[in-house]
Amino acid sequence: MKRRLLLVSNSTLHGSGYLDHCQQHISRFFGKDVKRVLFVPYALHDRDAYTKTARDKFKTLGYEVDGIHEAPDPVDAVRKAEGIFIGGGNTFRLLKSLYDNKVVTEIRRRVLEDGVPYMGSSAGTNVATVSINTTNDMPIVYPPSFSAIGLVPFNINPHYLDPDLKSRHMGKTQQTCSRGP
Template identity: 85%
Template structure:
């Protein structure tokens, strides 16, 4: 089986509603073979309200949603899932809950071995990578590890933001923070996904989708910009 991932930078784009900007991508990604999607709302505190929003949106696209927080057997829910969607929120809270409920390795197995389609947005995209070391979020809780599900061999920075030339803000830019990450040894490449962009992974092929460019940061090399439609499969092999 080959992995199938849709890794979205953000769930809401300015001027639109929840998942509006990527709804056509969602329909193409899950297709008609998937009838029910397992939603993981662990990144937000109010899981009921979050599930209600996801359930409503996915029903408009023709899918029913089962939320993992509504079952007493999270591992069993992952084992039965036709498709998986992990939403955004706080990445530390999300990863801690995934570990607490012992589903990290089961999600990995279902996606990489069984070919179950996996969609993530924001924090859900972060946890699909090697680690959450390049998240923008505050560590409001302490997961047992920063190691994530590991569906791809690189990291992602969702909501990647370019410096505002008119801003008086003197703190580090997003690029500077990623550069600091790469000052540590043996750190993987980082894909900076601007809002409005997403990465589609099908087996060993990765394609940038959406309406905005993305930037790839590799340790010891200049960053490189990529247009929507670009083939980013090199990120999956480490051949930069």
């Protein structure tokens, strides 16, 4: 089965609204076969408000959204999902909640074996990879492992920007910090 992934660096681009910059990709990605998307708001503290934001946006695109945190059984919600969207926020908080709710393995199985489309944004993109070792987030909580869902065999660093050569900032860039000795 072919995996279907849409891995987005960020949910909001400067000067635009939530997911505006990629809404055409979202519509093409989920297509007409998906009617309901399971949203995973675990990366933010206020899961209800975050789900409302995602629900409102996806409604304009023709999709219903179910918040995984609203389901009586998160694993069962993943088993029934037509599409999965994991939003951004703190990657450590997100991964810990995925483990706490025992959905890491089930998401991996649904995407890799059943072909359920998976969309991640920012932290949701981070957890689609092998590990969260490349996150720039602060470790506000500690997951039991840094191993992530593993939908792709590499890591991604969302929000990466090439250095601005005209900048007078003398700090380190991701490019500088990523180089070997």
